[in-house]
Amino acid sequence: MGNLMEPSSASVYDGNLASDRVVIHVTSHQRIDQQILVKWRTKTFIARIVEDQEEWIPQFLTQAANFCGENVSRGSPKGSLGSGTTLRFWIDTWLEDKPFYLLFPDLFKLESYKGCLVKDRCTGGGEFSQWEWSWIRPPSTPMEIQQLLTMLTKIQNVTLSNQDDSWRWNADSSSCFTVKSMRIRLQNASYGPTHWVFPWNKFAPHKVNVLGWRIKMNRIATADQLAKRNISTTLSLCPICKAQNETAEHLFLLCPFVDYLWSFILSWCRVSTQKPCNLKDLMEVHQKANLNHWTQKLFQHVILSYIWVIWKTRNDSIFLTKNPSLRRAIKDLKGTSFFWLATRSNIPDLNWEKWRTFSF
Incomplete structure (x- = not known):
């Protein structure tokens, strides 16, 4: 394997691992995270390897490649029986x-x-x-x-x-592991199921942006997702309308309660656009509205406040046994979004009257 700091064509089995330094240049924070893991596991592996225990090499490489995603794991070691x-x-x-x-x-x-x-x-x-x-x-x-x-x-x-038994590294034509082949594999890999980048909004708190990202990825604790994780719940119906099974798509798009709330948002912000048909469209609806860049950011802020209020209404109904109230939801939507905007932006002449009428 040779010195891990430079690409090497040496066999993965020669066990000549003297260096404990692994340096691979990458071009994004996400790939940096992946390479930090490879570097950490490499150091751990080098500390444990001893003479005549070459089988640890393909095991380590397989674990590291599998962690970094399916596109990378296709280049992981494969045994020859x-x-x-x-x-x-x-x-x-x-x-x-x-x-x-x-x-x-x-x-x-x-x-x-x-x-x-x-x-x-x-x-x-x-x-x-x-x-x-x-x-x-x-x-x-x-x-x-x-x-x-x-x-x-x-x-x-x-x-x-x-x-x-023998091993071969499929990511390199020589069938031998090289750091260069792993680096190329990481750079060419695509991460995430849809290769979609969440449009973060600086006016909303980080926890609200994370909630929006998790909603789009369908990774929130709705009844259907809890059932998939074998977590039993006493109620599978939507806690707001109590008429349909609770899913993220129903909760934020199809529930009759959110229909009224969505209509209010379009009227309040004076935006003419179609209702999103899926969760991804909900997170991108501000981009499809006929608005300038500045108003798009404000409308996106309203959308994030909208999902936060719906999620809070849902949780209050389950854990505090509060009956959902459209009037209270509208009040929370306008008040919460204004508070976040006032404390997280430097918009000149921002006041409640301006925000209440969405005069931008």
């Missing part, structure tokens, strides 16, 4: 592009020895494909049986040999 004495059956990537514990998660839960080697499971002695398992209990659910049949189909022709 030989005797099966060093490759772990579930954890290492050796047959498919992903390890078996990700491809067959239900079966992995049933495995009694999750760090087992390929040789521990393939007992055909290299002459034929024969597999033995050590389950906590036999696979029984439809999903477990389906995953078992799929896995058996993939490994039905796998046999062992007398050769040693």
Whole structure:
């Protein structure tokens, strides 16, 4: 691997890791965060590595690459099966592009020895494909049986040999790990499911911007999201209208209560635009309105105040048993947004009358 400060074409297995410095130049804060992790794990790895323990190298690289995202993990090490004495059956990537514990998660839960080697499971002695398992209990659910049949189909022709297991780094044409290949892979990777940048607004507090970002990513604790995390709740209906199941899209776009609040906002700000059809459009509606740049920022501030008031109304209904009130919501919307604007901006001649009539 050589000195980690410079690109190297040396094999990943030579174990010649004398330097504890890793310096990789990147072009954004997000990639800096990714590289800090790689650097930290590299130092930790170097501190632990000892002679004749080369298997730690691909394990470390696999973990670091997987952490940095799917586009990066495609270049992580992949094992080439030989005797099966060093490759772990579930954890290492050796047959498919992903390890078996990700491809067959239900079966992995049933495995009694999750760090087992390929040789521990393939007992055909290299002459034929024969597999033995050590389950906590036999696979029984439809999903477990389906995953078992799929896995058996993939490994039905796998046999062992007398050769040693080996590793190759798919991100470099030489099949050997280089820092340069990892850096290029990070620079070319795209982060996030939609490659969308949240339009932050300096007039609203950070917690409100974060709430807007989480709403767009559908990462707030609505009833449907809590159910996905196996968190039981006594109420699955929207706590405001109590008529439909609670989802982020319903809570901020489809609930009859927010329909009235949205109509008030358009009338108050004198904006003519269509109602957003999804959460992403809600966070970008200020960009599509026919407004100048300055008024766009103010209208976006109102939208962030709108989602904050809705979320507060929802929580008050659940935890304080307050009945939702449109009049109180409108009062909170105008008062809270004005307070944030007055304390976080230097708009000249800003006063309550000007904000109450949205005279900008």
